[in-house]
Amino acid sequence: MKNTLLYTISIFLFFIVNGINAQEKNIKDSLKTPQIHSLRVGVDISKPIIGLFKTAYKASEFVADYRLKNNSYIAGEFGTVTRSFGEVSFAYQTKGTYYKIGFDYNVYDNLIGMNNMIYTGLRYGHSTFSQELLHYNTNTIGNYWPSNSNTTPTKYDNLNASWLTLVFGIKVETFNNIFVSSSLQLNRLISQKEPNNFKNLYIPGFNHVGLNALSASFNYTISYNIPFNKRTKEKLRKDE
Amino acid sequence: MKYYFLLFIVLSVSTLFYNCEKDDICLDSEPKTSRLIIRFKDALDNTQFKSVATLAVQGIGNSAVLNFGTTDSIAIPLNAATDLSQFKFFKNYNETTQNSDQCDFSYTRTDEFVSRACGYRTVFENLSPSIVTDTDNWILSYEIVHTTLNNEDEKHLIIYH
Numbered sequence: 001m002k003n004t005l006l007y008t009i010s011i012f013l014f015f016i017v018n019g020i021n022a023q024e025k026n027i028k029d030s031l032k033t034p035q036i037h038s039l040r041v042g043v044d045i046s047k048p049i050i051g052l053f054k055t056a057y058k059a060s061e062f063v064a065d066y067r068l069k070n071n072s073y074i075a076g077e078f079g080t081v082t083r084s085f086g087e088v089s090f091a092y093q094t095k096g097t098y099y100k101i102g103f104d105y106n107v108y109d110n111l112i113g114m115n116n117m118i119y120t121g122l123r124y125g126h127s128t129f130s131q132e133l134l135h136y137n138t139n140t141i142g143n144y145w146p147s148n149s150n151t152t153p154t155k156y157d158n159l160n161a162s163w164l165t166l167v168f169g170i171k172v173e174t175f176n177n178i179f180v181s182s183s184l185q186l187n188r189l190i191s192q193k194e195p196n197n198f199k200n201l202y203i204p205g206f207n208h209v210g211l212n213a214l215s216a217s218f219n220y221t222i223s224y225n226i227p228f229n230k231r232t233k234e235k236l237r238k239d240e
Numbered sequence: 241m242k243y244y245f246l247l248f249i250v251l252s253v254s255t256l257f258y259n260c261e262k263d264d265i266c267l268d269s270e271p272k273t274s275r276l277i278i279r280f281k282d283a284l285d286n287t288q289f290k291s292v293a294t295l296a297v298q299g300i301g302n303s304a305v306l307n308f309g310t311t312d313s314i315a316i317p318l319n320a321a322t323d324l325s326q327f328k329f330f331k332n333y334n335e336t337t338q339n340s341d342q343c344d345f346s347y348t349r350t351d352e353f354v355s356r357a358c359g360y361r362t363v364f365e366n367l368s369p370s371i372v373t374d375t376d377n378w379i380l381s382y383e384i385v386h387t388t389l390n391n392e393d394e395k396h397l398i399i400y401h
Contacts, residue, residue, distance in 0.1 A: 088266075089359030138320050138351055138362045139266070140273040144304060148320035148362060150351065198353050 040065050040179060042223020044079070056084035059204075063181075063221050071106040075121055075167075077219070081129075081204035090136035092198075096129020098205030100165060114173065115225070117181075121167035125187065127204045131156045131195050156195030161203045163189045177225040182218070189213035266358040273361040274389040275315040276345065276396055283380040283400040289313075292401065296333035300326040300342070307333065315392060318345060320362040331378045331401075341379045342372040347389075364389040369397060 044061035051057050061079035068074060077100040084093040102123035110116055133154045137147045169183025187206050194200055202208055207217040282290040289312040297306045297316050308314050319325040324346050331339045347364040354361050367387045371379050383398040 087356060087359060136351070136360045138273055138360045139354070139358050140317060140320055140362070141275060142317060144299065144302065144306070144317045145319040145325075146321055148349075148351070197351075199355070201356050 038067050038225050038227045040067075040223045040225045042179070042181070042221040044219045044221045046218070046220040047079075056086075058082040061219060061221075063219070063223060065104060073104040073106070073119075073121075074101075075104040075123070076101040077123075077205070079205055083202060083204075084134075085202060087201075089139055091134040092201070093132045093134060094129055094202045094204060095132070096127050096159075096204040098125060098127035098129075098203075100125040100205060102165070102167075104167065104169075115179075116173055117169075117171040119167070119169055119171065121169070123165035123167060123185070124162065125165055125205055126160070126162045127206060128158075128160045129204050131159060131198060131200065133198055154198075156198060159193050159195060159200060161189060161192035161200060161206060163187045163203075163206050171223075173225075177227070179223045179225060181221045181223060185217045185219070187215045187217065189215075264357055266355070270358045271352075271354055271361060271391065272358070273317075273320055274364070274392050275317050276364075276367075276389060277315050277392055277394065278313070278397045278399055279395040280312045280399050280401060286400060290401065292331055294331070294333045294335060296330040298328045298330070300328060305330075305333075313395075318347065318364055318389070320349065320364075323347060323349065329379060339376060339378045341374065341377050343379065344370050344372065346370075367396065 042063045044063065047059040047061055051059060059079060059081040061077055063075070063077045065073040065075035078098070080097045082093070082095045085091060100123040102121055104117075104119045104121035106117045106119045108116055108118040133156070135149065135151045135153070137149045140147065164187070166186045167183050168186075169181060171179050171181040174180050189203075189206065189209065192200055192203070200209055203215075205217075207215040209215060280290055280292050282288040291310050291312040292308075293310050295308040295311060295314065297308065297314065298304070299319070306314075306316060316327065324344060326342065326344045328340045328342055331337075331341075345367060347367045350363045350365060351360045352363050353359075365388045367384060367389065369382055369384065371377065371382065378401050379399055381400045383400070384396070385398060386394065386396045389396055
């Protein structure tokens with residue numbers, strides 16, 4: 001009876017110790033495993049939703065990032081915008097495409113096995129677009145005479161702009177390899193080709209051109225993580 | 241700790257950006273469509289400004305009368321929708337001695353973009369006045385100082401009476 005008890009306890013201990021060992025081995029494995037290089041591709045979901053409520057707004061944006069090192073990513077966005085604006089005394093429509101390319105740097109310390117990000121990044125942005133002045137009334141002091149209105153649209157083609165962007169954002173893995181991300185972008189215009197006798201008040205990808213050529217924009221994306229790395233898999237096989 | 245720092249940066253920079261968005265209001269300092277600035281001088285001594293008694297101006301085809309009182313300096317709006325503005329200049333307006341002279345201004349127009357809030361303004365160029373001769377003109381002659389109406393900082397026209 002005493003022997004049976006000792007036997008049972010030792011079997012229990014064996015399993016427990018073995019279990020702990022196994023866990024330790026797993027932790028060691030994952031620590032040894034180099035961070036998996038991965039490509040993440042996604043789409044902005046806020047822009048089509050805003051487009052449902054604003055008829056004068058049609059935009060889409062695709063995003064991608066590639067993990068270079070532990071916390072460093074090459075990142076970029078590509079998008080198209082068609083958007084109309086009615087200002088106090090004139091209306092115009094902007095149409096164009098843009099891309100942004102740069103880096104993201106993760107500052108969040110993940111628990112083992114987690115891939116969330118709180119990140120900051122830098123981008124170079126470039127857009128090619130057209131502006132169409134739809135109509136305008138000239139601004140006068142008082143209204144002694146009927147206002148001068150021009151309803152003949154004027155189109156300004158082949159315009160472009162480039163800018164630098166500071167990015168702050170978060171990425172959260174909700175399901176396996178599905179990431180939800182939100183980011184704020186602060187943009188500073190570096191060069192632009194302006195229309196004659198009009199201004200680029202809105203630039204696709206840059207947003208409203210404010211004073212001092214500054215602007216802010218945001219995106220809200222869902223992306224899928226494609227894990228791939230031959231080297232890592234080979235290394236794991238060797239370890240086995 | 242560094243997340244708080246990051247959050248602080250995001251909040252402070254975004255506040256900065258929102259404060260920058262002040263281009264929705266058309267400020268008085270921004271250029272507008274300029275009115276025609278007229279100074280009145282003495283026909284006998286053209287170095288002296290001379291006030292016109294109870295001066296009033298009415299655009300032909302416009303029911304509103306611009307009353308200026310007794311003054312030697314006025315600003316009148318030109319019609320930005322056509323290349324010609326016609327006015328009646330009244331001296332001693334609504335008095336028994338009332339005298340009206342017709343003065344026509346022809347010009348060319350250029351619409352110039354100012355800003356998001358101010359939109360477009362009209363710049364009048366090649367200003368050319370002409371005084372319609374009647375039996376007793378109180379306006380005797382004129383002198384164009386600026387043919388382009390770009391701002392209201394200086395007189396564009398001198399009328400001698």
